[in-house]
Amino acid sequence: MLVWARVEAEDGVCPSCGGRSRRVHSRYHRGLADVSVAGQPVTLRLQVRRFFCDDLDCPIRTFAEQVDGLTAKHARRTSPSRAALEPGGQGGGASGGSAGDGGRPEHPAAAGACAARTRGRDGRGARCR
Numbered sequence: 001m002l003v004w005a006r007v008e009a010e011d012g013v014c015p016s017c018g019g020r021s022r023r024v025h026s027r028y029h030r031g032l033a034d035v036s037v038a039g040q041p042v043t044l045r046l047q048v049r050r051f052f053c054d055d056l057d058c059p060i061r062t063f064a065e066q067v068d069g070l071t072a073k074h075a076r077r078t079s080p081s082r083a084a085l086e087p088g089g090q091g092g093g094a095s096g097g098s099a100g101d102g103g104r105p106e107h108p109a110a111a112g113a114c115a116a117r118t119r120g121r122d123g124r125g126a127r128c129r
């Protein structure tokens, strides 16, 4: 999955002089650390704007808007989702079943139940895929 995100604020705060600006110089996209949602790998693409600083005394002309803490927040969220994928967390079968299919969001618990059914039917679990 690919998630596009952007900062909602209409203006940016200059890190040098603290002044606010709404004059957008350019936009670009930043790739953030991948996270995992319900066992599906998710890539975050964040749109970051570069603003002009209107303060003539400011030593910098343009600045990129600040997104401090965002990557740290997601890094913190990644830890529990990683733990859920580790063997033993959800019965061990959750990560193998749905990861390669792609595109279909599936709850880890549902995937685990499916894997359990597959094992019970002695290899005749093709209907689970």
Ligand SMILES: [Zn+2]
Residues within 6 Å of the ligand: 014, 015, 016, 017, 018, 019, 053, 054, 055, 058, 059, 060
């Ligand atoms: Zn400035």
